[in-house]
Amino acid sequence: MATDHSHDHERTDHAHHDHSGPGYMTPQAAVENAPRERLAYVMGNHVGIDETAPDFLAVVDVDPDSDSYCQLVDRVDLPNVGDELHHFGWNACSSSCHIGGLERRYLVVPGNRSSRLHIVDTEDREHPEIAKVIEPEAVHEYDLSAPHTVHCIGGGTVVISMLGDADGDLPGGFLELDDELNVKGRWDPAGEIDFNYDFWYQPRHDAMVSSEWAAPKTYQPGFDIEDVEAGNYGHELQFWSWEDRKVEQTVDLGEEGLIPLEVRFLHTPEHAHGFVDAALSSNIFHFWKRDGEWHTEKVIDFESRELEGWDMPVPALPTDILVSMDDRYLYGGNWLHGELWMYDISDPANPRHADSLSVGGYFGDVQELQGRDIVGGPQMLQLSLDGERLYWTTSLYSTWDDQFFPEEAEKGSVMLKADVDPRRGTMTLDEEFLVDFGDLPDGPARAHEMRWPDGDCTSDVWE
Amino acid sequence: MSTLRLAWRDGRTAAVEDPEGTVLDAAEAAGLALPFGCRTGACGTCTGRVLAGEVSHDRRPRALKRRHLDDGYVLLCIATPDGDCAVEVGAEVKRDLLANPFR
Numbered sequence: 001m002a003t004d005h006s007h008d009h010e011r012t013d014h015a016h017h018d019h020s021g022p023g024y025m026t027p028q029a030a031v032e033n034a035p036r037e038r039l040a041y042v043m044g045n046h047v048g049i050d051e052t053a054p055d056f057l058a059v060v061d062v063d064p065d066s067d068s069y070c071q072l073v074d075r076v077d078l079p080n081v082g083d084e085l086h087h088f089g090w091n092a093c094s095s096s097c098h099i100g101g102l103e104r105r106y107l108v109v110p111g112n113r114s115s116r117l118h119i120v121d122t123e124d125r126e127h128p129e130i131a132k133v134i135e136p137e138a139v140h141e142y143d144l145s146a147p148h149t150v151h152c153i154g155g156g157t158v159v160i161s162m163l164g165d166a167d168g169d170l171p172g173g174f175l176e177l178d179d180e181l182n183v184k185g186r187w188d189p190a191g192e193i194d195f196n197y198d199f200w201y202q203p204r205h206d207a208m209v210s211s212e213w214a215a216p217k218t219y220q221p222g223f224d225i226e227d228v229e230a231g232n233y234g235h236e237l238q239f240w241s242w243e244d245r246k247v248e249q250t251v252d253l254g255e256e257g258l259i260p261l262e263v264r265f266l267h268t269p270e271h272a273h274g275f276v277d278a279a280l281s282s283n284i285f286h287f288w289k290r291d292g293e294w295h296t297e298k299v300i301d302f303e304s305r306e307l308e309g310w311d312m313p314v315p316a317l318p319t320d321i322l323v324s325m326d327d328r329y330l331y332g333g334n335w336l337h338g339e340l341w342m343y344d345i346s347d348p349a350n351p352r353h354a355d356s357l358s359v360g361g362y363f364g365d366v367q368e369l370q371g372r373d374i375v376g377g378p379q380m381l382q383l384s385l386d387g388e389r390l391y392w393t394t395s396l397y398s399t400w401d402d403q404f405f406p407e408e409a410e411k412g413s414v415m416l417k418a419d420v421d422p423r424r425g426t427m428t429l430d431e432e433f434l435v436d437f438g439d440l441p442d443g444p445a446r447a448h449e450m451r452w453p454d455g456d457c458t459s460d461v462w463e
Numbered sequence: 464m465s466t467l468r469l470a471w472r473d474g475r476t477a478a479v480e481d482p483e484g485t486v487l488d489a490a491e492a493a494g495l496a497l498p499f500g501c502r503t504g505a506c507g508t509c510t511g512r513v514l515a516g517e518v519s520h521d522r523r524p525r526a527l528k529r530r531h532l533d534d535g536y537v538l539l540c541i542a543t544p545d546g547d548c549a550v551e552v553g554a555e556v557k558r559d560l561l562a563n564p565f566r
Contacts, residue, residue, distance in 0.1 A: 047498075048498070048557075049554060051498045052496040082499045082500045084508075113501050114502075115501065136501075140503075145501065145505070146501075166503070167503060167505060168501055168503055168504070169505070169525060216501070216506060220500070220508075221506065221526045221527075221560055221561065222557075222560060222561035223561060224528070224561050224564075225564040226528075307565070310565055310566050312564065312565040399561070402557075403561055404563055409554075
C-alpha cells in the first residue's frame, strides 16, 4: 500500500534500534504508554440470518465519556454477501516497531466462507474505508481457501492461515501477502500440514506454532459428532521453524486435545511458553520449549455438566483464550457453559484460578442485561492493553450458533465487558456496558473478533 | 421450456423460466437473493431441498453427507435443474442438517 518503508530490512534486535515504526518497543511499553481504547473494530455478520445484507466491520464507541458510548458509530459494509467475517488483522504491529515509515493502518479482513480478502484503510480511525478487495479466485489459485488468522510478519507483509484447499478439503496452508497487500503466494511449502487453524510466532526462538480445527467442508456446515468419531477434527500442534518455514515437531494432544484452537505465546519475546485451548476436550494446554524440544501438558480441565432432559453432558467448549500484555493472566470463555475465567499464569506450568464470571450460555447466572437476553456464552475476547477491561462477544460461527444457540439468529449477539482488577485478580461484570448487535438497520447480526486501533493482546508480536 | 420454482419457508415463492446455470446463478440472474458462501460446494450456506423434479450437482457436494443427499438436500451453488423442478430455499433450510448433539 501507499506507505513508504524499507522493503528489505533485516530482523535485528530491537534494543539497538530507535522506536520509529508502529506499535511499542516492548510489551511493558504497551502496558504503560498505550492510551485507553476509545473505539473498537468488531466483525459483524449477517451470514445465516439475512440473504441480502453483507457482513460488516463495525466501529464501536467504547469511550465512556462519549455521547455514543456502546453504539456502532460507523460500519464498513462489504461489497458482497456471504463472506462470514471471522478473524482479521493489521498490516503491521509491534513486530515492526523499528521500521520507520510503516503504519498500523490497513486491516486485512477475510471472509471465512467466501475466501475473499478485504483490505480496509483505517487512516481515519473513526471512518475506515475499503481500500481494495482480493477476490476468491486469487486465493484459490494457490489451492487454498477459508482464511483464518491474519498476522503481519514484519515490514508490512502478512501471512494468513488457510483452513482448506481450493475445494474446501484438506490440506490447509498459509497464504502470504506482500507489502502492497497483494497475494504473493504460499508462505509454506505444500505438504507440511493437513489441518490448520490459528498460529502465532516468536522470532527470537525461531518458532511458530499452528493449531487444527478441521477442513472447511467439515466445520462450515456445522458440528457433527460423527466427524469427531471419523477423525475429521484436528488434535495436534505443529511447531515450525519460523525462518525455514518447515514443521520441525508435531505434538499429538490426543483425546484430551481435540480441536486445539487459539494459540497464544507469552508476549515477552524471550519466552518460549504458550497456551492453547482444546475446545472440544474442554482443556487448556501449556506448551514450552526446553533443550530444543517442544513439550505440552494439560494444565486446566473443565468438567462437562449435566443439563436436565439432555442426552449427553455438555462440554464447556472453551473457544477463545488470551494472555494479558504483562503475561500475568490467561483469560478464556466457556461458550456453552457461559463462564468467563481468569487464571494467574505467573508460573505458566501451574495456572492458578483467579476469578470467574457466570454469564450467558446454558448455565450462566446472568442471562440478561439491561432487559436484553444474552444468548451465547463468552466467545471472542479482547483485553485493554493495561489489562483493566476485558471485552467479549457471544457468537462463534453462524452454523454452530444455529445448532447451540438458535435464538441468536433472531436476537443477534452482544458485546459485553468486565472490569478487571489485575492487582487482586478479580473481574466484575460492567452492567452499564452493552453493545447490541441485535438492533441494527439490516436486522440482527453476529459480533465476532475485536481489535483496537493501536495494538492488542491477541495480535501484537515482538521480534 | 422449463421452470424453476423457489419456495421460502415464510411462504414467499418465485418462478424462474428457462433457468441457466446453477440454481444460484439462475436466481441471481432473476434478481432473487439466495444465501451462499463458498460457491464451490464446501460450506453448505446455500443448502436447499428439492421438493419436486430433479437437480444434478455439477461437482461433488462436499458440505452434504450421504444422509443429507438421501433426504433431498442439495447445494444450490453447484446444482443445475434437470427440467421443471421446485426447490425449498432460504437460510433456514441448512439448519435442518445438524442438530444439537448433546440435547
